[in-house]
Amino acid sequence: MxxxxxxxxxxxxxxxxxxxxxxxxxxxxxxxxxxxxxxxxxxxxxxxxxxxxxxxxxxxxxxxxxxxxxxxxxxxxxxxxxxxxxxxxxxxxxxxxxxxxxxxxxxxxxxxxxxxxxxxxxxASSRPRRVRGLRERLRLARARIAGEDFVSSEALQPAVSAAGVAVGGEGEGVVLVGVSTGGPSTLEDILPLLPAGFPWPVVVAQHMPVAFTATLARRLDELCALRVVEVERATVLEPGMICIARGGADVELARRGGRLQAVSVPASPDRPWHPNADRLVTSALRLLPPERLVGVLLTGMGNDGAVSMTELHARGGRTVAESEDSAVVFGMPQELIRRGGANIVLPSDRIAGQLTRWLMPAPRRAGIG
CATH class of the missing domain: 3.40.50.2300 (Response regulator)
Structure with missing residues (x-):
């Protein structure tokens, strides 16, 4: 008992x-x-x-x-x-x-x-974290990003479209993040390590009540090289920005006036978790080729995000699952791994480095770390 x-x-x-x-x-x-x-x-x-x-x-x-x-x-x-x-x-x-x-x-x-x-x-089945000071956490994570040893040979290969064309970081693309229990501290392991020149916007569906997401966005904005905003209204997606979905609602991607936007929409009664990661990824797949999307599934109970990111992976997109080593609750990333939907499995403090290597050509990474 x-x-x-x-x-x-x-x-x-x-x-x-x-x-x-x-x-x-x-x-x-x-x-x-x-x-x-x-x-x-x-x-x-x-x-x-x-x-x-x-x-x-x-x-x-x-x-x-x-x-x-x-x-x-x-x-x-x-x-x-x-x-x-x-x-x-x-x-x-x-x-x-x-x-x-x-x-x-x-x-x-x-x-x-x-x-x-x-x-x-x-x-009861989670992993309590002995939290070092944030400055020390960032220093250690940056030191890891400076090394190449943790990147698999498969991960270092450029993504290839169905037509056989290599896909880099230039042009329209979005990183989609699903996260729940243990999310705020895990996001601090990842988002502050993305460099100022990061070429794709990032949209985060963090399961959280409405009272907290604006504060979370402000806190992350103070820590990150990228601009961090809460999606209160239709928000045009641009390089160098991170969008935190408004709590208590869902977020979808939409194209209005030819521009890609993150839009806050009423929470779907058919889905138990909000903002809902599956709904976010599904909306993105309707608008962009899979090779222009990267899915990241982080700590959390349940399986939100696993179905849609498995589909993204099957259609040629790239996906990252957080490893059990760092996940506070392994449920969501574990389900993605179980379904065969993860290109790569990494602890949270190595995910920013992987995204950077996928999306930023080597010359643009010079000096990072």
Whole structure:
């Protein structure tokens, strides 16, 4: 039986979460403060910790940072998921929390309770990350990009169209990224390493509520050489930009006035995850030849993106799956690999280098790293 340590200063919330998880078959222990949680961790040795962000005394972020250093465990942050708390929640995810979920309110819990249970269950099989400082992470990743040893001989070959014509990075093309649980910190392993001259725009479908994607885009914009924007409205795709799909909706590619755009569209009720990666890739395949697309499937529970990226691969496009070595939750990339849809499998800190080598001719890469 899996054990969960529930940390919240509210006795009512501790009881509500404990009841939800207990009914789902978990063994539940509780702590009322961050200090109590740290003292109980080595005794309880839980499989997962749920942690409130806002607590008196030691707050959730301080407690999380100490957990990840002293006794790393999968941690699910439980918060109000409001715009006001977006910065704190994203900082928690950057510090190594697996996911953030909404606090179950009084009365009918419904889908919020189901999401909490599903997330805790997925977190139990996740890989907690001992997070170094971001500057050190970027330094080490850049050092790896400077080397060629991790690139397979197949990967170094240029893509070839159905007509037998080699395809490089020049001209219209898009990199499509699907990511879920563990995504914010994983995106920080990849996107800041793309150089300023990167020739294709990047569109990211990160499963996330609407309150958080604008903050995520702003944070990444501060870290990246490329311009990072949230897709609030129809956004013309240009080289040197990264588009983060608006949370709580889906994103599709469209052509308007002859120009390729990323467009935020209402979330499809037929798909369980949003912004939806399969919907993004499928829309791109309607507009561009497969050889002008690169699909990247990263950490996350479930299988979103696996079907469409397998089709992209079968039709001659290039795809990357994150390896189990770095994935917080291996579900999504594992499904792409299982279906035979991945050209190459790499840890997150080597993906930017692979994309750069695929899309930028050697002379333009000179000095990168």
């Amino acid at each position: 899996l054990t969960v340590l529930v940390v919240d200063d509210s006795a009512l919330m501790r009881r509500r979460i404990a009841d939800l998880l207990g009914e789902a078959g978990f063994r539940v222990e509780t702590a009322a403060t961050g200090e109590e949680a740290l003292a109980r961790l080595p005794v309880v040795d839980p499989d997962v910790v749920t942690l409130d962000i806002t607590m008196p005394g030691m707050d959730g972020l301080t407690c999380l940072a100490r957990i990840m250093v002293e006794h790393p465990k999968p941690v699910v942050m439980v918060s109000a998921l409001t715009g006001a708390g977006a910065e704190e929640t994203l900082e928690a995810l950057r510090l190594g929390a697996v996911e953030a979920v909404q606090k179950p309110a009084a009365g009918s819990i419904g889908r919020i309770g189901e999401e909490l249970v599903e997330t805790v269950r997925a977190a």
